[in-house]
Amino acid sequence: MSMTETDRAMMTKVFSSYYRQADLDVVAIGQREFGVGFSRKIESRHLSFMSPGELRNYLTSNTPFFVSHSISYYDYPGATPMEKKGWKGADLVFDLDLHSETKYGAFLLLGKVKADLARLVRDFIKGDFGCNDVTLNFSGNRGYHVHVRDKDFRVLGSEERRELVDYVMGNGLNYRDFFSETPAKPAKLLGPRQDEGGYRGRFANMTLKVLEEKPATIHRNLKQEKAREVFVKGIMEGNWSTSPFQKNGELIARLGPIAQALPVASVDTDAGVTQDLSKLIRVPNSIHGDTGLIAKTFDDIDSFEPLRDALLPSSQIIKIRFLEDVPELPLRGEATGPFKKDEEKELNLAVAGFYVLKGSATIVKR
Amino acid sequence: MEKGGLNFAVRYPFSEDAKKAIADIQLTERIADLAVERIKKALAGEMRARAVLHESDKEEEIASFAAARMILGYLRNPFLTSRFAVNEAKIAHNWLDRNENDVEAVARSFGIETTDRKGRMLLRLPVYLRYSPRSVDYRITNRRLEDGMVDITSHEKKRLTEEAVRKHVERIPLVRDPPDVIKNAGEKLLESLPKTQEARGIGAVMKVEDHPPCVERLLESLRKHENLNHQARYYLATYFMAIGMKDETIMQAFSDAPDFNQKTTAYQVGQIRKKGYSVPSCATVMTYGLCCAVCRIGSPLNWHTLGKERKDVIKEQVAARTEERTA
Numbered sequence A: 001m002s003m004t005e006t007d008r009a010m011m012t013k014v015f016s017s018y019y020r021q022a023d024l025d026v027v028a029i030g031q032r033e034f035g036v037g038f039s040r041k042i043e044s045r046h047l048s049f050m051s052p053g054e055l056r057n058y059l060t061s062n063t064p065f066f067v068s069h070s071i072s073y074y075d076y077p078g079a080t081p082m083e084k085k086g087w088k089g090a091d092l093v094f095d096l097d098l099h100s101e102t103k104y105g106a107f108l109l110l111g112k113v114k115a116d117l118a119r120l121v122r123d124f125i126k127g128d129f130g131c132n133d134v135t136l137n138f139s140g141n142r143g144y145h146v147h148v149r150d151k152d153f154r155v156l157g158s159e160e161r162r163e164l165v166d167y168v169m170g171n172g173l174n175y176r177d178f179f180s181e182t183p184a185k186p187a188k189l190l191g192p193r194q195d196e197g198g199y200r201g202r203f204a205n206m207t208l209k210v211l212e213e214k215p216a217t218i219h220r221n222l223k224q225e226k227a228r229e230v231f232v233k234g235i236m237e238g239n240w241s242t243s244p245f246q247k248n249g250e251l252i253a254r255l256g257p258i259a260q261a262l263p264v265a266s267v268d269t270d271a272g273v274t275q276d277l278s279k280l281i282r283v284p285n286s287i288h289g290d291t292g293l294i295a296k297t298f299d300d301i302d303s304f305e306p307l308r309d310a311l312l313p314s315s316q317i318i319k320i321r322f323l324e325d326v327p328e329l330p331l332r333g334e335a336t337g338p339f340k341k342d343e344e345k346e347l348n349l350a351v352a353g354f355y356v357l358k359g360s361a362t363i364v365k366r
Numbered sequence B: 001m002e003k004g005g006l007n008f009a010v011r012y013p014f015s016e017d018a019k020k021a022i023a024d025i026q027l028t029e030r031i032a033d034l035a036v037e038r039i040k041k042a043l044a045g046e047m048r049a050r051a052v053l054h055e056s057d058k059e060e061e062i063a064s065f066a067a068a069r070m071i072l073g074y075l076r077n078p079f080l081t082s083r084f085a086v087n088e089a090k091i092a093h094n095w096l097d098r099n100e101n102d103v104e105a106v107a108r109s110f111g112i113e114t115t116d117r118k119g120r121m122l123l124r125l126p127v128y129l130r131y132s133p134r135s136v137d138y139r140i141t142n143r144r145l146e147d148g149m150v151d152i153t154s155h156e157k158k159r160l161t162e163e164a165v166r167k168h169v170e171r172i173p174l175v176r177d178p179p180d181v182i183k184n185a186g187e188k189l190l191e192s193l194p195k196t197q198e199a200r201g202i203g204a205v206m207k208v209e210d211h212p213p214c215v216e217r218l219l220e221s222l223r224k225h226e227n228l229n230h231q232a233r234y235y236l237a238t239y240f241m242a243i244g245m246k247d248e249t250i251m252q253a254f255s256d257a258p259d260f261n262q263k264t265t266a267y268q269v270g271q272i273r274k275k276g277y278s279v280p281s282c283a284t285v286m287t288y289g290l291c292c293a294v295c296r297i298g299s300p301l302n303w304h305t306l307g308k309e310r311k312d313v314i315k316e317q318v319a320a321r322t323e324e325r326t327a
Helices: A005-021 A050-059 A106-128 A158-169 A198-213 A225-236 A248-254 A256-262 A265-275 A349-357 B003-011 B016-021 B030-042 B055-075 B078-098 B098-111 B124-132 B154-171 B178-190 B213-223 B229-240 B247-254 B263-275 B280-286 B302-306 B308-326
Strands: A036-039 A043-048 A066-070 A072-074 A087-090 A092-097 A134-138 A145-146 A280-282 A317-322 A329-333 A334-336 A344-346 A361-363 B116-118 B120-124 B147-153
Touching: A005 A050, A005 A361, A005 B247, A036 B116, A043 B016, A050 A317, A066 A072, A087 A106, A092 A106, A092 A158, A092 A265, A106 A134, A106 A158, A106 A265, A158 B124, A198 A256, A198 B247, A317 A349, A334 B030, A344 A349, A349 A361, B003 B055, B003 B098, B016 B055, B030 B055, B030 B078, B030 B178, B030 B213, B055 B078, B055 B178, B078 B098, B078 B154, B098 B154, B120 B124, B120 B154, B124 B147, B147 B154, B213 B247, B213 B308, B229 B247, B229 B263, B229 B302, B247 B263
Parallel strands: none
Antiparallel strands: A036 A043, A036 A066, A066 A280, A072 A087, A092 A145, A134 A145, A317 A344, A317 A361, A329 A334, B116 B120, B120 B147
16 A cells, blocks of 8 residues: 555544444444454454454554454453354354456446346345345445345354355256256157246246347247247246257257356355355445545445445545556445546545545645 | 154154153163174164164164264274264164154254145255255255245255264264273274275375375365265365276275275276266366465366476465464
């Protein structure tokens, strides 16, 4: 971080005043290990706090730039080494993370990941896994975190969690195995029905959707209503031989792209978060020190806009000077920038802080 | 205890019924001897349960299981413990096959409770995950999974129960200062093991320590006598063949696995050789969930074309990640 002393002192003051009123209700706070950092995510760990008030005191007086808590619950969260903590279980946490070539590229893609987030939560976590205790928060930087706290999932070990990540990512998914042929001649092709759960049901549903919207991508003849109806009726009954294809193999091969679109791709990058039981994850509603954005919790995926809703609350205006060119971004609900190197600008404190923490600007002393 | 209950306890010596049955029994030398035999049988992969004819022998038979656990808790040898757990679980599975009426009770004791829905047998996902063997057939990706319920068959229910037994038996508490009869039995057991046992296995075969990190990690698991899943074994076998190891040497490498079976391994290795299966690509290794580094080499075999410097960088990254995880 290329911040000056003045920048850092100013941001520390802003963070500290935010923490005075922030919602820091960490579930089972007394059983969590905490880690903090001043210039990177974790510089010291094995900390513990018995109450939100204790955590608040720590954050307002010491004000680290990064604060995380364990996904695990422990008898003695502050004990070292790890074996002495007395592991009791862990939340199931999914981390959807974006990667971009440019410094600000990922921020423009945050909206796009929301579609994956919605699918992950609705179809996979609630639908397939049957979980109910699910909370969401912005990561404060380039993605989203999903915390699942259903009791019977807490005891799962690392390998078992890996199985869930693999499921979400579609690792080992072989849609060809969904099909089997009856021994009778001519062979009937049995396949998934839409009322089946999991990938099988989803595959049938998606195929029906493609038949409705773009039937020709499967077979030219499916543009005709009659042929389509026959095939759709067949799929409903689990009989996929009703397609216009002469050979079943050709049909199955043509359905490949449908199967490929079923998993949630953006979980991919951080499978370790779900699997690794000693992992520390950003405290919901704490500030991400690389951006000054709040790792804000939210309920409604559609209406949540991180660059509008996760900024520090402030009406103060400060003057900054840009150290490099930055592109236009939708901050605080309005188009902001682009800014040129050496340009001086008076901006809302939250917006100015974002550029300062990103290393793109410095505060101009009055 | 009623007669049926005692027979049940003999079949499933890890059950609550079994614990009750031997609550008042004195630990004797005879029981300790039976316990040593029980462990030796596990090492030989002998899955048939001992025929117990007399009522009076039944309690001793159950007690021999408890004594075996004490011996293992005293010896603290992970290899012996794993082999014992694997074998006891297989014996239990055999009993379940012959006594279908037992399945419900034994499964339930591990929380494996299924519900029937229109002829389908459904099990809660977390329970399924805990006890399903890590093999491709049990992956949830290709199964019916709905609202936290997984479809299983009655055969699979027994297999899951076997796995639950294995995990349960494997968790043996430390026995720091056991009665002399247990100490003596433990020493007797160690003496009776072939001396070559230590010289065998992975340490003896794998002198060269230069493999891709994913292979290293699997070898480390074998050294620790941990079980590897089918894909991991398949991957290791194809890799060993590709770097020019002989079948016998490969067999030896696998002999550290707790569920090692000479015949099965010989057959599997032979099949891979016969069919000429090649080493999976890095992408495939990744889908097996076995990749643990960022080598960017496409195929694990290309590891051997990398320079020392590059290898060191990759190894360091892996080490740093492991450390970060355990820090």
